[in-house]
Amino acid sequence: MRRVDEGSPGSKAKKRRPGRRKAIWLTAAGLVVVLLVGVGWVSAQGWRAKGHLQTAAGLFAQLQDQIKAGDVPAAKGTLAALQLETAAAKDETDGSGWSAAGGLPMLGDDLSAVRTVAKVLDDLAGNGLPALLDVASGLDPRTLAPRDGRVDLSQLNTAAPRIAAGLEVIRSARAEVEDIPADGLVDQVATAVTELSVGLARAEQLVSTADRAARLLPRMLGADGPRNYLVLFQNNAEIRATGGMPGAYILVHADGGAVTITDQGSSATYLKVFDPPVQQLDAGQTALYTDRPAVFPADVNLSPDFPTAAVLMRAMYQKRSGIAVDGVLATDPVALSYLLQATGAVNVPKGEALTADNAVRVLLSEAYAKYPDPVDQDAYFAKAAKSIFEALLKGQGDAKGMIVQLARAAGERRLLMWTADPDEEATLAGTVLEGRLPVDSPTTPTVGVFLNDGSGGKLSYYLTQATELEVGACDGDGNRELHLKLTLGSTAPTANLPGYVTGLALSGDKYTSRTNVSVFSPTGGGVVSAQLNGQEVPFGTGMERDRGVAIFTVDLPPGTKQTYDVTIEPGDLDPDAFVKPRLWTTPGVRPWQNTVVPGAVCSQQD
Numbered sequence: 001m002r003r004v005d006e007g008s009p010g011s012k013a014k015k016r017r018p019g020r021r022k023a024i025w026l027t028a029a030g031l032v033v034v035l036l037v038g039v040g041w042v043s044a045q046g047w048r049a050k051g052h053l054q055t056a057a058g059l060f061a062q063l064q065d066q067i068k069a070g071d072v073p074a075a076k077g078t079l080a081a082l083q084l085e086t087a088a089a090k091d092e093t094d095g096s097g098w099s100a101a102g103g104l105p106m107l108g109d110d111l112s113a114v115r116t117v118a119k120v121l122d123d124l125a126g127n128g129l130p131a132l133l134d135v136a137s138g139l140d141p142r143t144l145a146p147r148d149g150r151v152d153l154s155q156l157n158t159a160a161p162r163i164a165a166g167l168e169v170i171r172s173a174r175a176e177v178e179d180i181p182a183d184g185l186v187d188q189v190a191t192a193v194t195e196l197s198v199g200l201a202r203a204e205q206l207v208s209t210a211d212r213a214a215r216l217l218p219r220m221l222g223a224d225g226p227r228n229y230l231v232l233f234q235n236n237a238e239i240r241a242t243g244g245m246p247g248a249y250i251l252v253h254a255d256g257g258a259v260t261i262t263d264q265g266s267s268a269t270y271l272k273v274f275d276p277p278v279q280q281l282d283a284g285q286t287a288l289y290t291d292r293p294a295v296f297p298a299d300v301n302l303s304p305d306f307p308t309a310a311v312l313m314r315a316m317y318q319k320r321s322g323i324a325v326d327g328v329l330a331t332d333p334v335a336l337s338y339l340l341q342a343t344g345a346v347n348v349p350k351g352e353a354l355t356a357d358n359a360v361r362v363l364l365s366e367a368y369a370k371y372p373d374p375v376d377q378d379a380y381f382a383k384a385a386k387s388i389f390e391a392l393l394k395g396q397g398d399a400k401g402m403i404v405q406l407a408r409a410a411g412e413r414r415l416l417m418w419t420a421d422p423d424e425e426a427t428l429a430g431t432v433l434e435g436r437l438p439v440d441s442p443t444t445p446t447v448g449v450f451l452n453d454g455s456g457g458k459l460s461y462y463l464t465q466a467t468e469l470e471v472g473a474c475d476g477d478g479n480r481e482l483h484l485k486l487t488l489g490s491t492a493p494t495a496n497l498p499g500y501v502t503g504l505a506l507s508g509d510k511y512t513s514r515t516n517v518s519v520f521s522p523t524g525g526g527v528v529s530a531q532l533n534g535q536e537v538p539f540g541t542g543m544e545r546d547r548g549v550a551i552f553t554v555d556l557p558p559g560t561k562q563t564y565d566v567t568i569e570p571g572d573l574d575p576d577a578f579v580k581p582r583l584w585t586t587p588g589v590r591p592w593q594n595t596v597v598p599g600a601v602c603s604q605q606d
Contacts, residue, residue: 052085052086052088052089052092055085059078059081059082059085062078063075063078063079063082063129066078067132067133072133075133076133079125079129079130079133082125082129083122083125083126086118086121086122086124086125086126087122087125087126089118089121089122090118090119090121090122092118093115093118093119094115094118094119112180113180113193116176116177116180117177117180117193119176120173120176120177123169123172123173124169124170124173127165127166127169128166128169128170128173128203129166130162130166131162131163131165131166131167131169131170131207131210132166132203132206132207144156144217144399144403145395145399145402146259146392146393146394146395147394147395148394148395149258149259149260149393149394150257150258150259151217151221151257151259152257153217153218153221153223153256153257156214156217156218157218157223159214160211160214160215160218163207163210163211163214164211164214164215166207167204167207167208167211170200170203170204170207171204173200174197174200174201174204177193177197177200178197180193209431212427212428212431215427216424216427216428219421219424220254220326220327220419220424221254221256221257221259222254222255222256222257222258223256223257225255226253226254226255227253227254227255227326227327228251228252228253228254228262228323228325228326229251229252229254229325229326229327229328229329230249230250230251230252230313230314230317230325230327230328230329231249231250231251231252231328231329231330231331231385231389232246232249232313232328232329232330232331233246233247233248233249233330233331233332233333233336233381233385234246234247234301234330234331234332235247235332235333235364235381235458236332236333236334236364236460236461236587236588236589237364237365237458237459237460237461237501237589238298238453238457238458238460239451239452239453239460239463239515239586239588240298240299240301240302240451240452240453240586241301241302241303241304241450241451241452241518241586242301242304242306242309242330242413242416242435242586242587243301243330243332243413243414243586243587243588244332244460245267245298245453246267246297246298246300246301246309246313246330247266247267247268247298247378247381248264248265248266248267248378248381248382248384248385249264249265249266249267249317249382249385250263250264250382250385250386250389251263251264251323251325252389259393260393261386261389261390261393263321264382264383264385264386265378265382266378266379266381266382267297267298268297268298268374268378269375269378270320271297271316271317271320272297272320273295273296274294274295274296274316274319275295277291277294277295278294278295278312278315278316278319279294279311279312279315280294281293281294284542284543284544284545285303285308285544287542287543288302288303288518288540288542288544288549288551289302289303293308293309293312294312297313297316300312300313300316301330302452303544304435304437304448304450304518304520304584304586305435305436305437305544305545306330306416306418306434306435306436307418307425307434307435307436309328309330310327310328310330310416310418311418313328314328314420324420325420326419326420326421327417327418327419327420327421327424328417328418329415329416329417329418330415330416330417330435331409331414331415331416332414332587333359333360333363333364334360334409334412334414334587334589335409335412335414335415336354336359336363336385336388337356337357337359337360338356338405338406338408338409338414339388339392339402339405339406339409340354340355340356340359340388341356341401341405342397342398342399342401342402342404342405343388343391343392343396343397343402344396344397346387346388346391346396347387348380348383348384348387349383349387350380350383351367351370351380351383351384354384354387354388360589363381363384364458364461364589365458365461365501367380367381368458368498368500368501369498372498372499372500374500377500410432410433411432412587412591413432413435413584413587414587415433416433416434416435417433417434417435418434418435437520437545437547437584438582439523440522440523440524440571442572442573442574442577442579443573443574443577443578443579443580444579444580444581444582445482445522445523445525445570445571445573445579445581445582446520446522446523446581446582446583446584447469447482447484447519447520447521447522447568447570447581447582447583447584448518448519448520448547448583448584448585449467449484449486449517449518449519449520449583449584449585449586450517450518450520450584450585450586451463451465451515451516451517451518451586451588452515452516452518453513453514453515453516454506454507454514454515454516454553455502455503455504455505455506455507455512455513455514455515456503456504456505456506457500457501457502457503457504457505457510457513458500458501458503459490459492459501459502459503459511459513460513460515460588460589461501461589462490462491462492462513462558463488463489463490463513463515463556463588463589463590464487464488464489464490464491464561464590465486465487465488465489465585465588465590465592465593466486466487466592466593466594467484467485467486467487467583467585467592467593467594467595468484468485468594468595468596468597469482469483469484469485469581469583469594469595469596469597470482470483470484470485470596470597470599471483471573471579471581471597471598471599472599473605474575474599474602474605478575478576478602479573479575480570480573480575480579480599480602481528481567481568481569481570482522482567482568482569482570482581483565483566483567483568484519484564484565484566484567484568485563485564485565485566486517486519486563486564486566487561487562487563487564488515488517488554488556488561488562488564489556489560489561489562490512490513490556490557490558490559490560490561491558491559492511492513492556492558492559493511493558494511494558494559495511497511507555508555509557511557511558512555512556512557512558513555513556514553514554514555514556515553515554515556516551516552516553516554517551517552517553517554517564518549518550518551519549519550519551519566519568520544520547520548520549520584521547521548521549521568521569521570521571522547522568522570522571522581523545523546523547523571524546524547524571524572525547525548525568525569525570525571526541526548526568526569527539527541527548527549527550527566527567527568527569528567528568528569529566529567530550530552530564530565530566530567531564531565531566532562532563532564532565537552537564538552539551539552540552548569550566552564573599575601575602575603576601576602576603577601578598578599578600578601579598579599580596580598581596581598582596583596
């Protein structure tokens with residue numbers, strides 16, 4: 001077995017084209033040139049088509065550079081020239097001679113494949129690639145960045161229908177290429193068709209993301225009427241399954257692209273405790289977490305399912321304020337530190353300016369020593385959150401860098417979003433913003449490792465986390481287990497921490513952190529066992545969203561580490577396929593060190 005780091009690209013793609021990342025238009029055109037030459041098609045039509053496609057390849061590369069540079073007017077001129085070349089190539093491969101050649105023995109299917117690819121490229125150039133220009137213009141960070149509290153939605157509204165139309169063209173092209181019969185094609189042709197299909201899949205993912213944004217952003221920014229959003233700031237120093245305890249919050253009002261902050265506060269001082277529970281949890285959640293998520297605002301996210309936490313927090317805020325917000329967002333100080341790389345330093349009342357370098361340390365550690373009174377802490381956190389958000393609304397800093405850092409935060413699940421509108425929530429489904437474990441398949445089972453503080457303090461600031469997830473060997477029936485190795489450590493000092501950081505000392509020692517670990521199996525599976533140093537570890541069990549859940553407690557004195565070996569039954573895996581598990585973990589103060597070892601086809605194992 002070969003180790004593959006979580007998030008790394010597949011091994012086959014690396015072997016074919018090491019170190020190269022070309023745009024789909026350049027890759028596809030170049031591949032067609034290879035096809036035309038590789039199958040020995042040297043007729044006048046074939047060579048003319050080859051010439052047109054070679055020219056198109058150069059134009060594709062030029063178009064790529066212009067889009068990256070944000071030079072949309074120049075890119076439009078290049079696209080017009082490109083369309084002429086791909087149309088000419090299609091015409092050369094569309095005559096009766098090519099049609100008749102498609103029936104030739106041995107090479108006929110290859111020539112038919114070339115003809116299909118040329119047609120697909122022409123359709124992409126005429127109807128699909130313009131959508132990429134619309135993405136570049138409609139989603140240009142310079143036009144979408146707030147200016148004096150307002151986002152200009154005009155270009156996005158104009159581009160949205162064209163992006164949607166372009167997406168359909170790309171999907172149609174992908175389906176057409178995937179329908180090319182692979183059996184019997186010569187290696188060069190089969191490889192080219194496969195790589196074009198992969199490239200189209202990437203293009204579809206890009207334009208699909210843009211299409212979702214083009215449909216969601218105007219509505220969420222109040223294009224169809226005023227909206228109110230509760231923005232939560234999760235405190236990773238007291239870890240929760242989705243990232244951290246919901247502490248400070250702000251209420252954001254959006255109307256016609258104008259965005260303002262209309263309220264701010266903290267869960268502890270304003271929302272307080274709900275008795276009776278604000279909502280009834282389902283039986284599975286109650287068995288795992290009791291009714292605490294519906295009683296204490298700090299515990300709404302004991303479950304890693306962000307939509308569950310958002311619905312509870314919305315109900316709590318409505319109970320106290322009378323305002324039914326239209327959505328709930330969550331982020332954390334680590335994500336804020338990313339944004340500060342784009343905005344530059346932000347001044348905070350009664351505190352030092354926050355920067356990308358000091359934000360995590362100041363917000364999650366030093367503030368507790370500076371403000372020993374929890375009321376003062378809450379006030380400081382609320383002011384800090386508001387100051388950073390106001391800097392964003394004013395358009396402070398680099399707009400393009402802001403988009404890059406937002407994407408980074410979202411990719412680490414440090415930026416989560418839920419909306420009360422069912423259609424909008426359906427549009428968010430399956431994205432990293434949704435904050436819900438992905439749908440499993442027989443080749444991509446998902447394991448979740450989520451952490452909840454059990455110390456009643458802020459010792460999670462000192463946690464370190466690492467995992468190794470491996471697909472086990474197949475048994476005689478083609479079944480296999482997943483093996484998880486989880487290592488948690490504590491870098492906490494042994495003295496001189498404020499009492500608010502050491503907390504309730506529920507572990508028996510105030511400097512020993514206590515963390516409740518939840519291991520989620522793939523859909524339909526379960527957790528079989530957990531061991532520490534070869535000894536069985538008792539754990540509680542339950543089910544959440546058809547996944548088996550095991551919960552056990554880890555106590556870590558300062559400077560120590562513990563490694564747990566967990567065996568997981570993954571549900572139905574395909575014995576005749578390569579299995580690459582996915583691993584989801586709680587975003588912490590420090591990044592996780594994660595390794596995933598995939599599993600080969602059962603018949604190929606020793």
